[in-house]
Amino acid sequence: MTSVRTAAMDLFKQQKVEDFYEIGEELGSGQFAIVKQCREKSTGLEFAAKFIKKRQSMASSRGVRREEIEREVDILQQIQHPNIVTLHDVYENRTDVVLILELVSGGELFDFLAQKESLSEEEATQFIKQILEGVNYLHAREIAHFDLKPENIMLLDKNVPLPRIKLIDFGLAHKIEAGVEFKNIFGTPEFVAPEIVNYEPLGLEADMWSIGVITYILLSGASPFLGETKQDTLRNISAINYEFDEEFFCHTSEPAKKFISQLLEKDKRKRLTIQEALNHPWIKSNEHKEENKAKEPKKRERRQLKTKRLREYTIKSHSSMPPNNTYVNFERFAQVVEDIDQMESSFVSLAAAHDSLQEDIDAMVSIYNEKEAWYKEESEDVRHELSQIRYEFRKVEAFKRSLQDDMQAFSSSLDGISNRYQERQNHFDSLRQELSNELKWVQEVMGSFPMDGDGGGYPNCSFSTVFNHDVNEALKELLNRSCGGELLSGINLDLETGQQR
Missing domain, CATH: 1.20.120 (Four Helix Bundle (Hemerythrin (Met), subunit A))
Structure with missing residues (x-):
């Protein structure tokens, strides 16, 4: 592990990213990261620059720890797959690590599908299969993503007949090592597996649960475990409290519902593996089918309802998320944080001087x-x-x-x-x-x-x-x-x- 970390550290270029790339408009932001479009000066190629704010001290809770950034970089270095974003370069300055990534400009998959007039199971499986292929590449290398959700399923280019899926954001990804128990509580509550909620040992199976939730939403426009509060959502997950409501699944095929229920299995030993999911009858049966546009209007209306519900879900999902300006605030107060860190060391010496001074004061x-x-x-x-x-x-x-x-x-x-x-x-x-x-x-x-x-x-x-x-x-x-x-x-x-x- 030490040698791998050293290799990742060696990759960090201690140079100004602005000297090599023209930084453009913002594409998105997370809690401690912001993504901007950029152009490489030497080649003119377009990339995405992910600025990750570093944690400035052990006592601070702002920013990402250096070892977590190194882990993300190390995992991205090992990945080269059509359905996963690729890493091009890494730069580091006093406050940030900048990942130069493949530019994924097609937007989120759910936003794309919600804008379509209709959606069939055949079309849905084409996208689900791409997600499975990307996850299969990761699981074959014992890498768990741990943060699969609609926001991290992007399209490389939406202006093509069949857009290519790209899995992004490997900030929570871990390499699962045999014989090493790994526990953590992280991820987005709506998509996390029961073993995360119950703080049990984690493995590749957690990603399969998330795929089951994504498929459920994709086909119905409803979220299986989403409650009024975060606590309600986590209780529903722990109790496997979901159902195929007739209002949402009356026209969904049985193989599709079985595919979902085999993924939303509490016992992770019974849950579908990535290979089993790829070979599932629902995926296999729809692999080469195309939507029949000559189907009766009633069915087209139902498909339209599916899309409408998905559109409502995406709108609700985006509107329920508070504006994430953590990075902006962090950038604004970066100097303050650094000054506080410097002051902390000064306070230590000041405390020692205070103790000495207190003794003198007591004597006086x-x-x-x-x-x-x-x-x-x-x-x-x-x-x-x-x-x-x-x-x-x-x-x-x-x-x-x-x-x-x-x-x-x-x-x-x-x-x-x-x-x-x-x-x-x-x-x-x-x-x-x-x-x-x-x-x-x-x-x-x-x-x-x-x-x-x-x-x-x-x-x-x-x-x-x-x-x-x-x-x-x-x-x-x-x-x-x-x-x-x-x-x-x-x-x-x-x-x-x-x-x-």
């Missing part, structure tokens, strides 16, 4: 809590000290105001003392002047007395000495009375000196 929170407790304690002390400082400040302010009041009172008292001093000074100056005048008069009087060299009537002293002493005493008394004794300390009266001056 612990330190912060310790610091906060310490700061609260310190804050209480500071608040207490600040309260004391405010109290002391208010006391200083009060003392300052009291001192200012005292200084103002002292300044006023000092001004009073200065005024009083000035008054005393002025009084003293006037007294000094008066005294000076008196002294001058006394000196003049004394100068007019005759001096006795022997001392006159005062033994051992002179008259001036006695006089000076009496004058000094008189002046001190005068000054004490006038100045209150405040200025006597700085006054030294010496009449004798004064006489000399």
Whole structure:
């Protein structure tokens, strides 16, 4: 299996498909694929380019996994049959794998038949036989398609007498290996076999069931198991709940109904194999017959009803399918998906950084809590000290105001003392002047007395000495009375000196 996968991988050309093909209009789309018409530049030949959107990561659900694309390519490489679409080339880019396929431009088989005026069993078997031949080619190589349904049964060219059937879309195809059990739940509910619904081991028999459903619809225009909901449809399949309603099968041959019932067999061991289907009497009997156009008008009317019912089925089938713009949306958001994938790896490293950062944050929170407790304690002390400082400040302010009041009172008292001093000074100056005048008069009087060299009537002293002493005493008394004794300390009266001056 590894070597096959490697071969498929080697086929993927890592080049731009636009360099080799001119890409044209869209032909159809699926969930994660879109098909466009293209022209090969070197040859001018027309092909179909199937762009398959790759899944960008394991965690994503958008796109097709690489191994599934490789499996489809590997199976298409092994196929070369007139009733199966062929692979021409494979390219790969960052977002897509591009399969260059055979251009199948005739549209769906059911759409073609629904547009016909009439349809007979003979005509139906011609198309059923082509489907069987394509499936026989696959089953001979142990390849199961697993997605046989009207949308995957195309016509190569509808503008020919007998259009050629082409089986397409091998996205679900698997190679069945002996001894390897394979289970899966996939496909379109209306056409899947009971073993898929019941999640049992799968094999080639699942394709035969789908052929039985396709034949039933082709001949009647009704779907055998289709219910109101998907769950109803799956329950009908699991219970094999179908019948040949007379309204739809009143003119259908018994071999045709037997062919269908042998394919819609729950026990896959009893179900027709591809070889048994090809050799079935209904297929063999109608192999070379052509429709007889000269049949009675009533039968032509009935055939017309068959076609009408088939037309109604195809219209209903297409209208019930919601517009499939998944690929378009995927293309629109491809860059977003890629960016998300890149972000995922960034988130991993970011998560590791977050864990490391969280540890640092926890450590910092612990330190912060310790610091906060310490700061609260310190804050209480500071608040207490600040309260004391405010109290002391208010006391200083009060003392300052009291001192200012005292200084103002002292300044006023000092001004009073200065005024009083000035008054005393002025009084003293006037007294000094008066005294000076008196002294001058006394000196003049004394100068007019005759001096006795022997001392006159005062033994051992002179008259001036006695006089000076009496004058000094008189002046001190005068000054004490006038100045209150405040200025006597700085006054030294010496009449004798004064006489000399």
